[in-house]
Amino acid sequence: xxxxxxxxxxxxxxxxxxxxxxxxxxxxxxxxxxxxxxxxxxxxxxxxxxxxxxxxxxxxxxxxxxxxxxxxxxxxxxxxxxxxxxxxxxxxxxxxxxxxxxxxxxxxxxxxxxxxxxxxxxxxxxxxxxxxxxxxxxxxxxxxxxxxxxxxxxxxxxxxxxxxxxxxxxxxxxxxxxxxxxxxxxxxxxxxxxxxxxxxxxxxxxxxxxxxxxxxxxxxxxxxxxxxxxxxxxxxxxxxxxxxxxxxxxxxxxxxxxxxxxxxxxxxxxxxxxxxxxxxxxxxxxxxxxxxxxxxxxxxxxxxxxxxxxxxxxxxxxxxxxxxxxxxxxxxxxxxxxxxxxxxxxxxxxxxxxxxxxxxxxxxxxxxxxxxxxxxxxxxxxxxxxxxxxxxxxxxxxxxxxxxxxxxxxxxxxxxxxxxxxxxxxxxxxxxxxxxxxxxxxx
Amino acid sequence: xxxxxxxxxxxxxxxxxxxxxxxxxxxxxxxxxxxxxxxxxxxxxxxxxxxxxxxxxxxxxxxxxxxxxxxxxxxxxxxxxxxxxxxxxxxxxxxxxxxxxxxxxxxxxxxxxxxxxxxxxxxxxxxxxxxxxxxxxxxxxxxxxxxxxxxxxxxxxxxxxxxxxxxxxxxxxxxxxxxxxxxxxxxxxxxxxxxxxxxxxxxxxxxxxxxxxxxxxxxxxxxxxxxxxxxxxxxxxxxxxxxxxxxxxxxxxxxxxxxxxxxxxxxxxxxxxxxxxxxxxxxxxxxxxxxxxxxxxxxxxxxxxxxxxxxxxxxxxxxxxxxxxxxxxxxxxxxxxxxxxxxxxxxxxxxxxxxxxxxxxxxxxxxxxxxxxxxxxxxxxxxxxxxxxxxxxxxxxxxxxxxxxxxxxxxxxxxxxxxxxxxxxxxxxxxxxxxxxxxxxxx
Numbered sequence: 001x002x003x004x005x006x007x008x009x010x011x012x013x014x015x016x017x018x019x020x021x022x023x024x025x026x027x028x029x030x031x032x033x034x035x036x037x038x039x040x041x042x043x044x045x046x047x048x049x050x051x052x053x054x055x056x057x058x059x060x061x062x063x064x065x066x067x068x069x070x071x072x073x074x075x076x077x078x079x080x081x082x083x084x085x086x087x088x089x090x091x092x093x094x095x096x097x098x099x100x101x102x103x104x105x106x107x108x109x110x111x112x113x114x115x116x117x118x119x120x121x122x123x124x125x126x127x128x129x130x131x132x133x134x135x136x137x138x139x140x141x142x143x144x145x146x147x148x149x150x151x152x153x154x155x156x157x158x159x160x161x162x163x164x165x166x167x168x169x170x171x172x173x174x175x176x177x178x179x180x181x182x183x184x185x186x187x188x189x190x191x192x193x194x195x196x197x198x199x200x201x202x203x204x205x206x207x208x209x210x211x212x213x214x215x216x217x218x219x220x221x222x223x224x225x226x227x228x229x230x231x232x233x234x235x236x237x238x239x240x241x242x243x244x245x246x247x248x249x250x251x252x253x254x255x256x257x258x259x260x261x262x263x264x265x266x267x268x269x270x271x272x273x274x275x276x277x278x279x280x281x282x283x284x285x286x287x288x289x290x291x292x293x294x295x296x297x298x299x300x301x302x303x304x305x306x307x308x309x310x311x312x313x314x315x316x317x318x319x320x321x322x323x324x325x326x327x328x329x330x331x332x333x334x335x336x337x338x339x340x341x342x343x344x345x346x347x348x349x350x351x352x353x354x355x356x357x358x359x360x361x362x363x364x365x366x367x368x369x370x371x372x373x374x375x376x377x378x379x380x381x382x383x384x385x386x387x388x389x390x391x392x393x394x395x396x397x398x399x400x401x402x403x404x405x406x407x408x409x410x411x412x413x414x415x416x417x418x419x420x421x422x423x424x425x426x427x428x429x430x431x432x433x434x435x436x437x438x439x440x441x442x443x
Numbered sequence: 444x445x446x447x448x449x450x451x452x453x454x455x456x457x458x459x460x461x462x463x464x465x466x467x468x469x470x471x472x473x474x475x476x477x478x479x480x481x482x483x484x485x486x487x488x489x490x491x492x493x494x495x496x497x498x499x500x501x502x503x504x505x506x507x508x509x510x511x512x513x514x515x516x517x518x519x520x521x522x523x524x525x526x527x528x529x530x531x532x533x534x535x536x537x538x539x540x541x542x543x544x545x546x547x548x549x550x551x552x553x554x555x556x557x558x559x560x561x562x563x564x565x566x567x568x569x570x571x572x573x574x575x576x577x578x579x580x581x582x583x584x585x586x587x588x589x590x591x592x593x594x595x596x597x598x599x600x601x602x603x604x605x606x607x608x609x610x611x612x613x614x615x616x617x618x619x620x621x622x623x624x625x626x627x628x629x630x631x632x633x634x635x636x637x638x639x640x641x642x643x644x645x646x647x648x649x650x651x652x653x654x655x656x657x658x659x660x661x662x663x664x665x666x667x668x669x670x671x672x673x674x675x676x677x678x679x680x681x682x683x684x685x686x687x688x689x690x691x692x693x694x695x696x697x698x699x700x701x702x703x704x705x706x707x708x709x710x711x712x713x714x715x716x717x718x719x720x721x722x723x724x725x726x727x728x729x730x731x732x733x734x735x736x737x738x739x740x741x742x743x744x745x746x747x748x749x750x751x752x753x754x755x756x757x758x759x760x761x762x763x764x765x766x767x768x769x770x771x772x773x774x775x776x777x778x779x780x781x782x783x784x785x786x787x788x789x790x791x792x793x794x795x796x797x798x799x800x801x802x803x804x805x806x807x808x809x810x811x812x813x814x815x816x817x818x819x820x821x822x823x824x825x826x827x828x829x830x831x832x833x834x835x836x837x838x839x840x841x842x843x844x845x846x847x848x849x850x851x852x853x854x855x856x857x858x859x860x861x862x863x864x865x866x867x868x869x870x871x872x873x874x875x876x877x878x879x880x881x882x883x884x885x886x
Contacts, residue, residue, distance in 0.1 A: 017739070021592070021593075021739060025592070025594065028594070028659075028783075029592065031659075031780075031782040031783075032591050032659070032777075032780055032782070130589060136737075136739070136740035136741060136743065137743060138581075138584075138585035138588075138589030138590065138743070141581075141584065141585065141588060141589050142581035142584065142585065145581075145584060145761065145764070145765055146573060146581030146584050146758070146761040147581065147757070147761055148475050148760075148761055148764040148765070149464070149468070149472065149756075149757060149758075149759070149760020149761040149762070149763055149764050150464075150757040150760060150761065151468065151471070216471075216474075216475070279725075279746065282722075282725070294579075294757060295753075296460070296464060296579070296753040296754060296756055296757035296760070297579035297747065297748065297753075297754050297757035297758075298579060298747065298748045298751075298753070298754055299747060299748070300579065300580060300581070300745075300746065300747035300748075301744070301745075301746035301747065302743075302744075302745060302746075303722065303743065303744040303745075303746070304740065304741065304742060304743035304744065305740065305741045305742070305743075308741075310738075310739040310740075310741070311739060311740050311741055313592075313739055314590070314592060314593040314737060314739035314740035315589070315592075315740075316592070317591075317592020317593060317739070318588065318589040318590055318591055318592040318593065319592070320592055321588070321591040321592050322588055322591070325777050329774055331772055331774040334475075334768050337474075337475055339474040339475070340471075340474075
């Protein structure tokens with residue numbers, strides 16, 4: 001049987017694992033596909049780098065990816081380099097010329113997935129990217145295929161392992177953000193420059209990809225409201241605990257009516273409190289999990305390893321088996337489903353609950369004044385706790401005389417922002433210690 | 444665009460929901476498929492039955508399924524009748540004549556999936572059955588496609604909602620099996636004849652389907668070791684609690700060496716204790732969850748509703764979108780992957796830990812005698828608890844003088860069975876109150 005020939009772009013952690021598994025599982029993969037997979041070449045930036053003992057002919061390595069992609073004997077291009085350019089140019093070239101693409105490049109898909117999808121249609125080629133979101137968890141294919149008979153209403157996920165490790169550590173040890181980040185860096189859970197993770201850029205890219213698939217609508221990273229975890233304090237984590245909650249960096253993509261009643265999509269990434277009873281609360285360390293709600297299916301959850309060489313390689317190889325099978329029978333998978341083309345709902349219209357911690361003067365009338373501000377913006381208060389600064393079992397002020405912890409019922413982000421703005425102007429409010437969204441409760 | 448025309452076999456809880464969703468979501472389904480879905484006919488056993496207000500032409504109903512299947516204008520057959528015959532004959536006829544089949548018939552797939560897969564190859568037709576296992580949870584497609592680049596080593600699942608509801612109730616309320624079953628029946632979680640659920644037949648059928656997909660091997664219900672939950676007592680549940688465990692009816696399909704070192708498959712369904720820290724322990728009520736372990740992906744979990752009209756219909760419609768798309772482009776999905784054809788490992792070779800509760804005479808030498816029996820069969824003891832009958836915080840005997848609770852390290856089922864047999868013969872052992880497997884711990 002004529003082999004299906006692969007060009008690998010990139011040979012780092014994931015790439016070396018893909019090479020290793022292609023070798024170790026060659027017989028099984030051939031049996032599942034109906035033809036062997038064969039490496040045509042591996043494009044790398046530098047030739048000399050030590051990649052450990054790899055079971056491949058060293059002559060397969062090249063520093064010229066474009067020539068490799070253009071070779072007639074290449075059927076499938078596997079991209080594991082990441083970043084927008086030059087990856088975009090390579091993949092568009094491959095797809096337009098009819099070569100199938102398997103990629104883990106979430107940044108590119110979130111920035112300009114349209115360019116890739118359009119090129120795939122033009123070249124009648126397959127584009128698969130299971131490894132781009134939540135590593136080994138089979139998640140995109142269920143969204144892309146299994147749930148296509150249903151209407152997905154919300155996707156709520158923990159999709160960044162680094163921030164989940166940091167927040168889990170803060171919850172377990174009481175450490176602050178900086179200390180927990182240092183520990184994560186030391187253990188290899190955070191990169192030397194952790195910006196993409198801790199500022200939520202990585203999660204936002206994944207949120208855009210998930211929302212696009214779930215809602216049949218092109219959503220880009222620019223459409224995602226993004227807040228990172230650098231401002232989350234040990235006091236916030238303690239407050240969450242006191243409420244029976246924990247803090248997670250969530251990506252939340254939801255479909256629903258906007259202020260005019262029109263169907264629309266809202267996508268956001270931010271830290272939020274969730275009740276310990278919620279399945280996502282128990283997702284610890286560097287694991288990922290995604291909670292999907294659909295009209296007929298109800299609640300679904302997918303859980304597993306979101307990163308690492310072997311888990312990511314598992315997703316890449318699963319896609320490879322599919323595109324190789326498709327090539328053998330001369331078909332391509334269904335194109336991107338973006339027919340719904342729903343508008344993006346502004347963040348101000350997102351509805352959720354809020355946990356607000358205020359340092360206030362300890363004198364009569366304070367609670368009435370604060371409550372009045374909430375009422376003025378139509379934000380309904382669910383619970384209030386008040387205590388002296390420095391109390392032990394009670395909320396602790398930061399130099400103020402007393403502390404007020406308020407949890408609201410569901411309100412729009414705009415109403416909440418306006419409330420906070422007005423609270424800041426009250427002279428009895430010394431400072432606003434924290435404002436955190438509360439998700440995953442009963443609504 | 445020419446519509447894809449469907450024949451529905453059966454119009455009960457799931458069927459009516461499928462009809463309703465086909466109507467409500469018609470425009471979305473057409474956009475996702477590229478052509479509308481159209482009902483050609485609905486075969487039912489009795490014409491007059493009240494099915495509520497269904498958005499279909501009453502003339503679509505027929506009591507002659509075979510004629511409906513054979514009609515030239517039928518492209519896809521959706522079977523929601525269940526049972527071995529006459530469903531097998533219908534589906535084989537449909538597939539052989541090139542009609543795609545979507546079915547939720549786990550019993551037939553587990554009994555004689557081979558007949559269906561062979562007919563699908565013969566007729567070059569698609570056979571999809573996501574709804575047959577774990578209802579709405581996209582599980583079979585991930586196993587069938589996403590994980591095809593990986594090696595699955597174990598699938599551990601809670602796949603029967605009725606028994607999970609009963610065991611959850613026993614755990615929460617301290618009720619016995621009969622009482623919890625009555626409650627489940629009253630609330631509609633158990634059928635009038637609960638045998639298929641409580642004796643594990645339903646779970647065993649699903650285990651066979653999961654094992655077939657996970658291990659690329661034809662596994663039938665007859666290959667599955669099956670024990671139900673009717674013997675689980677309130678005392679067992681209390682013992683589990685005392686160990687930090689809960690009792691679940693698990694289906695466990697694993698791949699590994701048999702006694703000769705050859706690669707083989709073991710599939711079993713039985714109640715087992717699992718630690719409360721295990722993700723499956725928290726799957727309550729009628730929910731389903733399946734834990735998958737693969738060499739590269741590591742641990743994955745899939746969670747959601749395992750039954751009910753709407754969740755099952757979601758899975759049926761997801762399959763329908765896929766087979767309809769395939770028909771439009773004139774292709775079929777990859778055939779059944781059964782190339783590995785691994786042998787079934789006998790239950791006696793299954794290795795796990797055990798929790799054994801004995802009523803014994805309260806006199807010197809008893810523990811030594813009992814421990815000697817375990818040692819004689821090479822079964823290593825991990826922990827022993829001993830107490831007088833009727834103690835409160837301690838294990839309680841059932842009319843004996845004392846009670847011994849022993850937890851073993853991992854041992855084969857054969858060694859454990861022989862140990863229990865010999866214990867029964869000891870005159871100091873008044874009775875063996877319970878023998879339960881312990882799963883999901885560190886090994």
